[in-house]
Amino acid sequence: MSGQGFSIVDIEQDLIKRNEELAKEISNIFHKKGIKTFEIVGAIGAGKTAILETMVERLKGKYRLALVTADVTTEIDADRIRRHGVKCIQISTGRECALTASLLQDILNQIPLDTIDVLFVENVGNLICPADFIIGSDKRIVVVSITEGEHVVIKHPMLFKMSDVAVINKIDLRNVMDVDPEKMVRDALEINPSLKVVLTSAKTSEGIGELIDALGL
Numbered sequence: 001m002s003g004q005g006f007s008i009v010d011i012e013q014d015l016i017k018r019n020e021e022l023a024k025e026i027s028n029i030f031h032k033k034g035i036k037t038f039e040i041v042g043a044i045g046a047g048k049t050a051i052l053e054t055m056v057e058r059l060k061g062k063y064r065l066a067l068v069t070a071d072v073t074t075e076i077d078a079d080r081i082r083r084h085g086v087k088c089i090q091i092s093t094g095r096e097c098a099l100t101a102s103l104l105q106d107i108l109n110q111i112p113l114d115t116i117d118v119l120f121v122e123n124v125g126n127l128i129c130p131a132d133f134i135i136g137s138d139k140r141i142v143v144v145s146i147t148e149g150e151h152v153v154i155k156h157p158m159l160f161k162m163s164d165v166a167v168i169n170k171i172d173l174r175n176v177m178d179v180d181p182e183k184m185v186r187d188a189l190e191i192n193p194s195l196k197v198v199l200t201s202a203k204t205s206e207g208i209g210e211l212i213d214a215l216g217l
């Protein structure tokens with residue numbers, strides 16, 4: 001506690017609690033509309049958008065999809081998704097290093113809630129900040145790739161603890177990287193034994209079918 005009766009830690013805890021309450025409200029809205037929601041978090045450049053592009057191609061004939069992509073400034077990811085003929089809303093987070101429930105609430109009226117079955121939300125590329133801020137999705141998918149190095153999983157346990165599915169991407173590069181993807185799988189399961197862990201390549205589509213199965217889609 002500081003002399004004024006509150007501390008930075010108190011303020012942070014209050015923000016996290018208020019975010020959780022709002023995330024619950026958002027989750028209720030999605031459930032009432034029968035929409036399945038998935039949040040994709042993970043390292044910068046691990047392949048979150050590339051995986052979404054590959055999944056969108058496979059899923060768009062089966063489900064009515066919409067996506068939200070969050071980035072600090074650009075619309076690059078949203079434009080990549082839109083090229084697949086799917087609605088994608090961009091959130092610019094500015095100085096924030098992760099999405100919050102409040103940022104999602106701000107664009108909720110742009111999501112066609114009455115005409116979609118599945119919503120994917122790509123968070124800002126960051127392996128730390130999103131751990132504190134849930135956004136009300138049914139499942140969270142954490143993505144890393146073998147190019148971040150073999151220890152990226154054990155160095156960032158929080159998001160693996162707080163996710164339902166973990167993706168180790170870019171396994172097409174396994175022969176040029178001095179990395180054992182199976183060790184990354186073991187590390188992820190040690191951190192969170194209930195995780196479903198999938199090895200993928202967004203480039204060759206290896207493992208994408210398995211990922212879709214892991215999401216129950």
Ligand SMILES: Nc1nc2c(ncn2[C@@H]2O[C@H](COP(=O)(O)OP(=O)(O)OP(=O)(O)O)[C@@H](O)[C@H]2O)c(=O)[nH]1
Nearest residue numbers: 043044045046047048049050125169170201202203
């Ligand atoms: N070889 C290989 N390259 C990949 C794979 N997935 C993505 N990439 C490449 O990695 C780079 C980053 O991919 P993105 O899909 O933009 O990654 P991201 O996680 O969405 O990145 P941010 O949104 O900026 O955090 C691009 O050049 C992709 O073409 C993969 O499985 N194999």
Ligand SMILES: [Mg+2]
Nearest residue numbers: 048049077122
């Ligand atoms: Mg991206």
